[in-house]
Amino acid sequence: xxxxxxxxxxxxxxxxxxxxxxxxxxxxxxxxxxxxxxxxxxxxxxxxxxxxxxxxxxxxxxxxxxxxxxxxxxxxxxxxxxx
Amino acid sequence: xxxxxxxxxxxxxxxxxxxxxxxxxxxxxxxxxxxxxxxxxxxxxxxxxxxxxxxxxxxxxxxxxxxxxxxxxxxxxxxxxxxxxxxxxxxxxxxxxxxxxxxxxxxxxxxxxxxxxxxxxxxxxxxxxxxxxxxxxxxxxxxxxxxxxxxxxxxxxxxxxxxxxxxxxxxxxxxxxxxxxxxxxxxxxxxxxxxxxxxxxxxxxxxxxxxxxxxxxxxxxxxxxxxxxxxxxxxxxxxxxxxxxxxxxx
Numbered sequence: 235x236x237x238x239x240x241x242x243x244x245x246x247x248x249x250x251x252x253x254x255x256x257x258x259x260x261x262x263x264x265x266x267x268x269x270x271x272x273x274x275x276x277x278x279x280x281x282x283x284x285x286x287x288x289x290x291x292x293x294x295x296x297x298x299x300x301x302x303x304x305x306x307x308x309x310x311x312x313x314x315x316x317x
Numbered sequence: 318x319x320x321x322x323x324x325x326x327x328x329x330x331x332x333x334x335x336x337x338x339x340x341x342x343x344x345x346x347x348x349x350x351x352x353x354x355x356x357x358x359x360x361x362x363x364x365x366x367x368x369x370x371x372x373x374x375x376x377x378x379x380x381x382x383x384x385x386x387x388x389x390x391x392x393x394x395x396x397x398x399x400x401x402x403x404x405x406x407x408x409x410x411x412x413x414x415x416x417x418x419x420x421x422x423x424x425x426x427x428x429x430x431x432x433x434x435x436x437x438x439x440x441x442x443x444x445x446x447x448x449x450x451x452x453x454x455x456x457x458x459x460x461x462x463x464x465x466x467x468x469x470x471x472x473x474x475x476x477x478x479x480x481x482x483x484x485x486x487x488x489x490x491x492x493x494x495x496x497x498x499x500x501x502x503x504x505x506x507x508x509x510x511x512x513x514x515x516x517x518x519x520x521x522x523x524x525x526x527x528x529x530x531x532x533x534x535x536x537x538x539x540x541x542x543x544x545x546x547x548x549x550x551x552x553x554x555x556x557x558x559x560x561x562x563x564x565x566x567x
Contacts, residue, residue, distance in 0.1 A: 246484055247488070248441065249444065249486075249512070250445050251439075251441070251442045251443070251444050251445075251484075251512075252442060252446065255446055279525075286333070286535065300393070300397065300398075300401070301393070303394055303397065303432065303439055305431070305437070305438060305439040305486075306439045306441060306486060
């Protein structure tokens with residue numbers, strides 16, 4: 235069944251304490267190439283049948299209303315992934 | 318109706334008009350502090366009315382407390398799923414109506430109020446990433462709201478702070494607006510326990526009927542159990558709303 239993938243990230247101006255903690259842990263494992271880390275969320279919305287424009291529009295609306303909080307987060311990607 | 322009385326002070330004979338006040342306390346799946354909030358309501362001399370998140374009947378309450386906890390396990394974002402509960406729809410409508418239902422959001426309740434857009438801004442994880450539980454000093458910045466009129470402006474109070482996602486954030490424009498319009502209700506004093514912008518601990522809406530804060534006044538209402546085992550600084554929230562309801566503006 236096809237899935238609609240929604241990616242949500244904290245807005246660039248919002249401090250990401252979790253990302254900072256991860257960035258601090260990376261060098262301890264020898265990963266020295268990364269300046270910063272920001273952690274986001276990936277949602278997979280499974281659709282039974284074809285992903286129509288209407289369904290995609292619904293997913294975009296859900297992404298803006300429930301899946302993200304526009305005060306602190308941006309929806310950075312909404313795409314259909316076929317299996 | 319059984320009453321639970323504080324160990325000090327004579328609260329046994331609340332005036333008739335105050336004891337008639339009905340304060341709703343909402344319970345979501347994962348709410349923790351509804352019992353304490355109801356107890357605080359009773360200690361202030363009012364009647365506590367349990368409101369279930371899935372119901373749509375506000376039961377003629379005169380005010381509502383949205384207590385703390387981890388509704389829906391903080392899944393998605395703290396308060397994000399609770400915000401869409403049927404009871405929340407009723408509360409948002411009543412808070413925005415001409416009647417301006419007084420609403421107090423404590424901790425997770427504050428997070429729910431921001432998700433419901435009754436209050437601006439949002440909460441993210443504490444800047445130090447740790448759960449924090451301590452006695453916290455706050456300064457009352459606005460004593461003109463439905464829930465703070467019993468305090469003196471600038472008064473410092475000590476109540477319990479306990480949270481994981483307590484860092485208040487909003488854009489600079491919103492922060493300027495909140496401070497410019499006196500809508501910061503409480504500030505952290507001494508230190509900023511979670512990295513909140515401009516040390517904001519609690520805010521109010523424009524009309525002053527909706528107040529949200531991260532610390533917990535309902536845990537500081539009874540001598541012997543509050544901060545330092547004596548603090549009762551939180552009780553004034555619950556007496557303030559009664560003063561507000563009987564029309565006594567400060």
